[in-house]
Amino acid sequence: MFDRRLIKFFDWGLLGLTFFIGFLGLAILYSAVMAEDPGPQKILCIKQLIWYSAGLIVMVLSFLFNYKLLGKWAYAIYLICIILLIAVLFFGTYAGGARRWLILGPVSVQPSEIVKIAVIIILARYYSKHLHTSGLRLRELVTPLIFTLIPFFLIVNQPDLGTAILLILIAGSMTVFVKIEKRSYIYITAFCSILIPAIWFLLKEYQKQRILTFLNPDLDPLGAGYHIIQSKIAVGSGMIFGKGFLQGTQNILDFLPEQHTDFIFSVLAEEWGFVGSLVVLLFFLLIVVRGLTIAYGCRDTFGTILAGGITIFMFWQIVINIGMVIGLMPVVGVPLPFISYGGSSIITLMICIGILMNISMRRFLIE
Amino acid sequence: MGKYLKTADSDWFKQRLIVAMYCVIAVFVVLICRLFYLQVIEGEELRRLSENNCIRLQSIDPPRGLIYDRNGILLVDNRPSFDLSIILKDAKPINNTIEKLSKYIKTNLDDLMPKINKSKGISIYKPFLLKRDIGRDALAVINAHKYELPGVEVNVVPKRHYIERTAAHLIGYLSKMNSDELKSGKYPGCAIGDFIGKFGVEKACESYLRGEPGGRQVEVNATGQIVRILKTVDARPGRNIYLTIDLNLQQKAEKLLEGVAGAVAAMDPTTGEILALASSPSFDQNSFVNGMSHKQWNALISNRLRPMGNKAIQGEYPPASIYKIVTAIAGLEEGIINKDTTFYCQGHYKFGDRDFRCWAEKGHGRVDVVRALAESCDVFFYQVGQKVGIDRLAWYAKACGLGSATRINLDHEASGLVPTAAWKKRRTGVAWQQGETLSVAIGQGYNLVSPLQILVLTSAVANGGIRYKPLILKTIETAEGEIISDDGFHTKREITGKLPASRQTLEIVKKGLWQAVNTGKGTATIASIDGIDISGKTGTAQVVGRKQDETSDEQVVASHLKPHAWFVAFAPSEDPKIAVSVIVEHGRHGSSTAAPIARELIKTYLSSSRVVE
Numbered sequence: 001m002f003d004r005r006l007i008k009f010f011d012w013g014l015l016g017l018t019f020f021i022g023f024l025g026l027a028i029l030y031s032a033v034m035a036e037d038p039g040p041q042k043i044l045c046i047k048q049l050i051w052y053s054a055g056l057i058v059m060v061l062s063f064l065f066n067y068k069l070l071g072k073w074a075y076a077i078y079l080i081c082i083i084l085l086i087a088v089l090f091f092g093t094y095a096g097g098a099r100r101w102l103i104l105g106p107v108s109v110q111p112s113e114i115v116k117i118a119v120i121i122i123l124a125r126y127y128s129k130h131l132h133t134s135g136l137r138l139r140e141l142v143t144p145l146i147f148t149l150i151p152f153f154l155i156v157n158q159p160d161l162g163t164a165i166l167l168i169l170i171a172g173s174m175t176v177f178v179k180i181e182k183r184s185y186i187y188i189t190a191f192c193s194i195l196i197p198a199i200w201f202l203l204k205e206y207q208k209q210r211i212l213t214f215l216n217p218d219l220d221p222l223g224a225g226y227h228i229i230q231s232k233i234a235v236g237s238g239m240i241f242g243k244g245f246l247q248g249t250q251n252i253l254d255f256l257p258e259q260h261t262d263f264i265f266s267v268l269a270e271e272w273g274f275v276g277s278l279v280v281l282l283f284f285l286l287i288v289v290r291g292l293t294i295a296y297g298c299r300d301t302f303g304t305i306l307a308g309g310i311t312i313f314m315f316w317q318i319v320i321n322i323g324m325v326i327g328l329m330p331v332v333g334v335p336l337p338f339i340s341y342g343g344s345s346i347i348t349l350m351i352c353i354g355i356l357m358n359i360s361m362r363r364f365l366i367e
Numbered sequence: 368m369g370k371y372l373k374t375a376d377s378d379w380f381k382q383r384l385i386v387a388m389y390c391v392i393a394v395f396v397v398l399i400c401r402l403f404y405l406q407v408i409e410g411e412e413l414r415r416l417s418e419n420n421c422i423r424l425q426s427i428d429p430p431r432g433l434i435y436d437r438n439g440i441l442l443v444d445n446r447p448s449f450d451l452s453i454i455l456k457d458a459k460p461i462n463n464t465i466e467k468l469s470k471y472i473k474t475n476l477d478d479l480m481p482k483i484n485k486s487k488g489i490s491i492y493k494p495f496l497l498k499r500d501i502g503r504d505a506l507a508v509i510n511a512h513k514y515e516l517p518g519v520e521v522n523v524v525p526k527r528h529y530i531e532r533t534a535a536h537l538i539g540y541l542s543k544m545n546s547d548e549l550k551s552g553k554y555p556g557c558a559i560g561d562f563i564g565k566f567g568v569e570k571a572c573e574s575y576l577r578g579e580p581g582g583r584q585v586e587v588n589a590t591g592q593i594v595r596i597l598k599t600v601d602a603r604p605g606r607n608i609y610l611t612i613d614l615n616l617q618q619k620a621e622k623l624l625e626g627v628a629g630a631v632a633a634m635d636p637t638t639g640e641i642l643a644l645a646s647s648p649s650f651d652q653n654s655f656v657n658g659m660s661h662k663q664w665n666a667l668i669s670n671r672l673r674p675m676g677n678k679a680i681q682g683e684y685p686p687a688s689i690y691k692i693v694t695a696i697a698g699l700e701e702g703i704i705n706k707d708t709t710f711y712c713q714g715h716y717k718f719g720d721r722d723f724r725c726w727a728e729k730g731h732g733r734v735d736v737v738r739a740l741a742e743s744c745d746v747f748f749y750q751v752g753q754k755v756g757i758d759r760l761a762w763y764a765k766a767c768g769l770g771s772a773t774r775i776n777l778d779h780e781a782s783g784l785v786p787t788a789a790w791k792k793r794r795t796g797v798a799w800q801q802g803e804t805l806s807v808a809i810g811q812g813y814n815l816v817s818p819l820q821i822l823v824l825t826s827a828v829a830n831g832g833i834r835y836k837p838l839i840l841k842t843i844e845t846a847e848g849e850i851i852s853d854d855g856f857h858t859k860r861e862i863t864g865k866l867p868a869s870r871q872t873l874e875i876v877k878k879g880l881w882q883a884v885n886t887g888k889g890t891a892t893i894a895s896i897d898g899i900d901i902s903g904k905t906g907t908a909q910v911v912g913r914k915q916d917e918t919s920d921e922q923v924v925a926s927h928l929k930p931h932a933w934f935v936a937f938a939p940s941e942d943p944k945i946a947v948s949v950i951v952e953h954g955r956h957g958s959s960t961a962a963p964i965a966r967e968l969i970k971t972y973l974s975s976s977r978v979v980e
Contacts, residue, residue, distance in 0.1 A: 177383060179383065221582075221583075221584050221597070222424060222582040222600050225598070226422075226584060232413065233416050233422060235402070235405050235406060235413075236409050236410050236412070236417075237413045237414040237417035238406055239406055239407070239410035239411070239414055240406065240410070269402070269406065274402060274407055277402050277406070278399060281395060281399060285391070285392070285395045288391050289388065289391070292387055292391070295384055296381055296384045304384075308384070308387070315391060319394055322398055323398065326398070326405060327401075328397075328398070328401055
């Protein structure tokens, strides 16, 4: 019954990469947390370790069954995630002006993290059934658009603009990845060039201001602009070899906002310098390349698109987060994979790794 | 479907995956280049900036909105206060710096050190407040020795200043925010220790007055001195507020109340604008801003005369004879009496087995409703009240605005009490006694009203029956002088109800009030002035503890058991411009203590050129 080839094809490389980045992440988190307030914050490291352990279990669960079942269950998974998002709307807890978390027993979860995987799965299933080599036509894009917009608006409403934009980016990149017909591109471009100015015209002054500030943090020198400056100083002050582990000064107390979550890369860059940042970036690149290789090696379209989608997801999350910290991208609340503190983020990423492994170890199975 | 469509298979994807791979690598190269730029090329400069956390944020407090009276006379402004702070990171060696500092500002070292030791856990990069308002002399000394005092900074912070020391209860005061207020979430952007409005208009209009803080990004050197200002966001000053009160009248009211416990409220009966709102004894608003000792605070809150309460809106008193206005309206509207109905008063009225007295022991003889109001005949109103019945009487009282808040835009307004039979049963478990209706009819018994409620009622009688919401804000302006119109109806005339009385009924009541002041036998002749046509009504509210049939020998009664003195008035009787309500606690007779106050206020207001136009 049990196929020995499952072990033979097991992706030890990806597992090794995950473990390595995970441990690195814990070390950086430890440094960030120690700088903040050693007493009560230390528990964050232990919590993160617990999340990682739970993540490993979830990862194993994600590769035990054949990934094709995900295609079969795509709608159910999607529906459950949407229900969770709606539940957040009604029962979610407020923190920092937003309603993002659901309290389930002892833990609080962030359904907007998990919903990204659900969208990837449902799009992979849809595209694998409708795709032709000439690309997707306009009317084949309507259903994926709806699949994306439902969770998008639910997340915007929380409000969590960062996650919502990330969702659009993932879905958009996946769609471009599977190919869109040339004619459709023209229509979409024409449509957007009319719609975007129209929407801009309808927005209220403060909403426009918010979008402009989002695109250019310098317009908010007391908020996002200040964070970016401090973040850039922290990153740059690391110079080539860094100040050394636990030696960062810029992360002390409140100079960097949310340093154990969204701005954690600045702690890394300050303490480990250009060399350390480069090493971490290369490991991230290896994970992304590994994901694409798995998609490459897979022999059915659903698996290929799924692996591609998941890799795209991790790619964007890495690029947006680091891009924000080094002042290349707007300030968006997106965590750095495997390193930022946050249970829902870790669990989601471990599911991603599990699914990639799942696809990788079953690549010999022909449809 | 077109046969040119070919299903995509995994081989077809290989080409696309290779392209994707290149894209990914390209993006990572961009990230690496940027890191190289920041960490290697700019590294040295950014390392320098990081050494002392050189780029810092300073907040700029917005100047709080000013408060004016109705004629634009400034009542409350802000004056600069020099606050001394220290940034612990820069102030090294700390002990040395503090020692010098204590010498320069002539403050005991023992006063400063504990504060510093307590500051553990606060960011060492953030200014930590050592002493507020050190004064210009100390400022000059510190500036002269600036370089011996690293990390020490003096910030000019606007501090609230109550110029005229007037209308303390209406204007209110600022005080430091506490943790409960922080948790309430009503003060976004404020921290514990910030000054917020705690009472009166300062509290009610907090969101208008506060403004929005700004800030600047600055670069500092190793000793914490500002090298340059990188960016500035200006603070938005708070809105300026014009109150409806007339400073001249307000000060007059406060002067007249000096030495007694009581309250005065005056209103323009045609708009509902409050012209004066005074409560006595009062307190010094500036002492809240400057900070007061525990002893001072305890003295304030334990004072038996309750200086911290605004008696004009929070005080609840039996309405006494003022209530006869309500009883008269009820009797006339219910058809129980008309303007010609008379009752005979022989100084007392026997009801059941009790004898209800009239205040005039010898009696008033045969009186109609106008004379009964003018001479405040109790016996007349005992009989009217008895015939109307308690629940109908309560209905009229409520329709006159008693028993519910007037919705003035201030906290802690008392709503008073209008008793009904059901209320008493619910409250005490004992059924209503017929005799109690008689007490209620002359404003004794369970009735409770605030001076403001009575003022609204008086205004309504004066203006032909319209009850206005008492307004305290005339206009709200931006710092640039632009009037803000969308202000949630705080400044707009608003009708809250109409008196349950026809024109004829009101004419009769007004005639009674006119005769009270202007005929020889009226109870309020003391209020009359040459040249001004005043109408009014006295009231003498028995204090709990004395019964109707106890001795009323004034010499025997202890001062805290003396009755409260009421007087309400409006003038000119036709086309009224001002209505006044006065209460003097334990002032004995409305006619002797309260009426002269009302008279002087009306004289002051009507003789000022602004009203005559």
